[in-house]
Amino acid sequence: MSVDSSVDRRDESQTAGNGNGNGVVTVCNRSIYSSQRLRLNRNEAHQSENYDDLDLDFNSSLYGKLEQYLPPNMLTVARDVKLEFMKEILDRYLTEHDRIRPLHKQIYDMHPTTFFVPSFIKAITENTEESLRSIISEPSPGVYTFEMLQPDFCELLLSEVESFEKWVQEAKFKIMRPNTMNKYGAVLDDFGLETMLDHLMNNFIRPISKVFFPEVGGTSLDSHHGFVVEYGKDRDYELGFHVDDSEVTLNVCLGKQFSGGELFFRGVRCDKHVNTDTQPEEVFDYSHVPGHGVLHRGRHRHGARPTTSGHRTNLLLWCRSSVFRESRKYQRDFPNWCGECLLEKKERQRQSVEATKKELLKREGEPMVSVIP
Template sequence: MCNLSRLRSMALDSSGKQSEQQQPQQQPRVAPGIGEAGLKLRRIPNEEHEPESYEDLELDFDPALYSSLERHLPEQLLNSSRLDKARYMRDILHRYCPVTERVRIQRHREYRQKIVSSYQRLHEEIYSLDASSFFAPSFLEAVSGKSEESFKNTFVQSKSGIFTFEMLKPRFCEMLLAEVEHMERWVYDSRSTIMRPNTLNKFGVVLDDFGFESMLQKLVDDFISPIAKVLFPEVCGTSLDSHHGFIVEYGKDRDVDLGFHVDDAEVTLNVCLGKQFSGGELYFRGVRCDNHVNSESIEEEVYDYSHVPGHAVLHRGRHRHGARATTAGHRVNLILWCRSSTFRDMKNFQTEFSGWCPGCKRDRQNRQQASIKATTEVLKRRAAEKVLAELASRSSAN
């Protein structure tokens, strides 16, 4: 996968900061009206701005990167034409993105184009998001409310901050399952080699590679972001700007279980599509930052969940979890890792995360208690020294 967050960070960190020794001999073209001095990208994104889609343009970088970077454009450019904005962002990315990264991105883009041009879709209608056809009425009603009350009236919240709810209609689950089976047959018949979802799952497909990227990003923008803004504000739920969407499969001749881990995401959506299966329960053991990812769990953090077709689990990506063995049948799940470049940039400037990591919170409390104890000991020692000094003074006077 293209590391959109890292590329965006490079552009933000470097925009307008090159020294004369670093300047290329021939300046790249910039959008009209920028001027020779150039304009810097905004460090804080304009969350009110609705970015455009760049899917239909021939670009050197992932179109999703342009859409997410658009919110960082200076105010003077936000109302420019789409081509001018794309040209400006392209020039910045070309200037600061390493050649090796550009080559890798181009190869991944060619890989996707090869799949899309060869693969014949089975259910064309599921590649564009149709809320009324896809989602359960209770889910649509909750999202339309856009409030903590509407979400918590519909979603079931565990004591460890995990939310479960009915999300997908059976017909959509059936079509997506059939589409995935169709993808697997195409891979086998065409003798193609495809990238699997991640290092832990050896079976399944990356939906973005097969043309679902726009549909899934719309799912993030229009549905998951409003929910995350209310339920997970501490991990920048309001600024989810990219994703990784994929299917995982468990059962005989598939993956059996999933080891204990955290996701490369700020917010994770996990929806069971079916089919008939036994086992495969998810087990959660608390949210942790990198420094505390292997620390012990407390009783309040222990939560187990049994999958139900059409029902979703929504949790922080840093919520440690795994999946027990699927003991019979075939289980298929849709996974959507939702990411925030803003949150990832902020993490670079933080040393502890007591706002969302219980491990950091405990460390902070321990430091505070140690500081209070040390201060108390100093005050006691000074009081004792004062008493001794007074006694010595009296003895000397006598």
């Protein structure tokens, strides 16, 4: 992408100098940088400016991301110069229909006291296994539930999703659905919530995962896929039996009024055993409560029963670990988190013990042989 150099120029009396001293960039600055080209690849090492204090057309995080694509000679100029350059890019290349304008700007940046219930904030702040276990229940092995989101935040996020979907329809755009199984819902990163969800994963979900899911990369979560799913009339009806493309999955019910839609869990499985039978102790059903979160391994087989009335919307965050995924390539032994692998391992151990016993009994039954030198 390049910026056209044909920037409108005023007469010399209007363009003298580099700025007016009040944070307003003059056209002279624009003309200097108007022919610059953005980088093809993001400069991840560059620390972007903070634009949160400004009233902007787009979410402030967008400008921070775009800044990492600026040409090298622009990275050290004043913030207002960079901002004007980026505004010009957005003005030139985005039509009015392309502009996703936030309805509730406060949800795009993490504000823990308005997002989370006090008990959740307290446990994360103390960040000990004891504090986390004090707010988290384990109704079935590997499935953890807890009160998490404030009702007001749930309403704001639902309203934002509805606004986004309305904009998509009016602009006649094709929305990216969350996955291959859901026909309704939206990817939250697509309308500016990537930074907020990164914060959610790194500072709130990873501390919990370090305690409860260390064996599947819970200590090294480094990327996410965040989305909402919608069930009910004129929406998805149910969700089939599956596993997630994640190491750890957060599932939070946002509302609204509904009946049905229970999650059903059927044990953790590796790729080799994903379609094996379910053991009786692995059967568990969970009824959604608005504002309450469910945390489980991505490989924990599950699905959603029909939502029989009303409308249910859930926030999903698939958390991934590149370190764990790389280590799995070299795994040779049974993974200790797969239920079927554990059964196979126990069976091999049992067979080994039985074989050893038979060998010992056989030796005890043999007659003593006297050896005379």
